[in-house]
Amino acid sequence: MKKWLIWCLTVLAMVCLIPGIALNAKAADFIYTYCFVCTQQRNCEILGYIKADSTKHRIHIKCLVCGRENSIIYGNLSYHTGGTETPTCITGKTCALCGAKYGILGHDWGAWTPNGNGTHTGSCTRCSEVKTASCTGGTATCRAKAVCEVCGGEYGEKDPNNHALVQHAAKAPTCTEKGWNAYETCSRCDHTTYAELPALNHDFVQHAAKAPTCTEKGWNAYETCSRCDYTTYAEQPALNHALVNHNAKAPTCTEIGWNAYKTCSRCDYTTYAELPALNHDLVNHDAQAPTCTEIGWNAYKTCSRCDYTTYAELPALNHDYQAVTVEPTCETDGYTVFTCSRCKDSYTADPTDKLGHQFGAWSPNGTGSQSADCLRQGCAHTGSTDCRKFTFRTAEGETLTFCPVCGQAENAVQLEMIEAATAWPLSGSLSAEDVTARTNGEYLSVAFETAGSLTRPTGRVRLALPAGLLEGKTLVRIAPDGTQTEMPFETKRGKIILTLDFVNSELPVMLFRLVPQTAAL
Ligand SMILES: [Zn+2]
Ligand SMILES: [Zn+2]
Ligand SMILES: [Zn+2]
Ligand SMILES: [Zn+2]
Ligand SMILES: [Zn+2]
Ligand SMILES: [Zn+2]
Ligand SMILES: [Zn+2]
Ligand SMILES: [Zn+2]
Structure with missing residues (x-):
């Protein structure tokens, strides 16, 4: 606001100093307009008019309130007006308010004719004034001179630098194609700033060859360009596997198996898949x-x-046999019973023959038979057998009939058992323990018996008798036919020992006579 006020005061001061201002005394003419001092519409007194240009003038006013003077353009009141003159090409009317000349018609030149030398000439249709002037306007180009805007004729020289430029974008050179910087050409002439940029040529990079494998392609050695996609690369296709078939093997409980599978003879490719062992069911x-x-x-x-x-x-335990031995008796066999302590299975083995009765001395029963008690402890058996009697001729007209087992003699004294008699074989077989030697003091019988029955030795037998039996006597054998022969004997340690030959004996019994030595003499 302050700046604006200072500007207004300055303008007012300058207006007041302009010389020749016609402040025509037209007092008492007023206009109602804005006063920038009072800052509102005021009645202002018109003090005079000042030419502004060929059609207007400014109005010099003074505020009736604050007295401030000003110079303004004010509507139709600002146009030149009045005057009586007739305007011509070069003269006009005189403004009644500001005194300025206005309304000059000016020449009406009509058509201008080019002169071919850079000028044109025209004449006024109103006042016949002729005028020659330099051609003007238009623009010379590289191809054509300028055309005068007034007369339409060419004039001046072509402008070799005024091209109709066309812009061309730059193109970078590539490895194989040339390029250029951005350049201009002229659409009219052959002007150009084009400058070729040569092809760069490839920036080769060498690549080693790679042999193809079963599954991967390969290539020969090749070149590429570090800048572009140039390449001499040529793919060698993958070889594919050289498959070998393998039979399947079923897994077992303890060994892994596999399905049928393939391997490659070239690489380690395989479709082998292990099937785990089944493990036992x-x-x-x-x-x-x-x-x-x-x-x-x-x-x-x-x-x-x-x-x-x-x-x-x-393993089977086998029987735990415990042996129980049953001893034989006189009449029953012995044996051993083996019984398993676990299962009671039993069997009998190791049989032993029954012992037979161990008869003591046989004694006559008086009825042609004889008996003897069994001496074995626990056996109360009394055996009985028929007597077997033998008859010997003992002298002319005499015989002796007796049983050598029980000693019963029919016409002689009973022959009694000689307990101390023993016998043993020199040859052949003999149940020598069964010797039965009997005597009645006159005769001595010797036989062998088992269980009351006579047995017969098969060879020669030695017989021992108490020495007292033959004390003062000689021994004479009596053959069944009565032949009598002296029987030799030895005496040893209180016994007499004689040898009996049963090989050449008719009977299983031998009979001897005990002959007193005196009688023999
Ligand atoms: Zn004129
Ligand atoms: Zn011209
Ligand atoms: Zn051009
Ligand atoms: Zn390249
Ligand atoms: Zn392979
Ligand atoms: Zn299994
Ligand atoms: Zn058992
Ligand atoms: Zn018995």
Whole structure:
């Protein structure tokens, strides 16, 4: 606001100083307009008019309130007006308010004619004034001179630098194609700033060859360009696998298997897939204890698929036989009973023959038979057999008939048992313990018996008798036919020992006579 006020005061001061201002005294003419001092519409007194240009003038006013003077353009009141003159090409009317000349018609030149030398000439249609002036306007180009805007004729020289430029974008050179910087050409002439940029040529990079494999392509050695996609690369296709077929193997309980598979003879390609071992399909079996005769086993497992087993045979225990021996008796055989302590199985073995009765001395029963008690402890058997009697001729017209087992003599004294008699074989076989030697003081009979029956030695027998038996006597053998021969004997340690030859004996009994030495003499 302050600046604006200072500007207004300055303008007012300058207006007041302009010389020749016609402040025509037209007092008492007023206009109602804005006073920038009072800052509102005021009645202002018109003090005079000042030419502004060929059609207007400014109005010099003074505010009736604050007295401030000003010079303004004010509507139709600002146009030149009045005057009586007739305007011509070069003269006009005189403004009644500001005194300025106005309304001059000016020449009406009509058509201008080019003169071919850079000028044109025209004449006024109103006042016949002729005028020559330099051609003007238009623009010379590289191809054409300028055309005068007034007369339409060419004039001046072509402008070799005024091209109709066309801009061309730059193009960078590539490895194989030339390029250029941005350049201009002229659409009219052959002007150009084009400058070729040569092709760069490839920036080769060497690449090593790679042999193809079964699954990956390869290539020969090749070149590429570090700048562009130039390449001499030529792919060598993958070889594909050289497949070899392998048979399947089913897995077993304990060994892995596989399906049929392929491998490559060139690389380690394989479709092998291991099938794990099945593991046993175990079946439990109860234990069975072994017995004496049958094997057993602990609880064990088998596989339903294979022959796997944890079976372990427990051997049969075998019988635990305890032996009980039954001793033979006179009439029953002996044996041993083996009984198993576990299963009570038993059998009989080791038989021993019955002992037979151990008869003591046989004694006559008086009825042609004889008897003897068994001496074995626990046996109360009394045996009885028929007597077997022998008859010997003992002298002319005399015989002796007797049983050598029980000693019963028909016409002589009973022959009594000589307990101390013993015998043993020199040859042949003999139940020598069964010797039975009997005497009645006159005769001596010798025989062998078992269980009351006579037996017969098959060879020669030695017989021992108490020495007292033959004290003061000689021994004479009496053959069944009565032949009598002296029987030699030895005396040893209180016994007499004689040798009996049963090989050449008719009978299983021998008879001797005990002959007193005196009688023999
Ligand atoms: Zn004129
Ligand atoms: Zn011209
Ligand atoms: Zn041009
Ligand atoms: Zn390249
Ligand atoms: Zn392969
Ligand atoms: Zn199995
Ligand atoms: Zn048993
Ligand atoms: Zn008995």
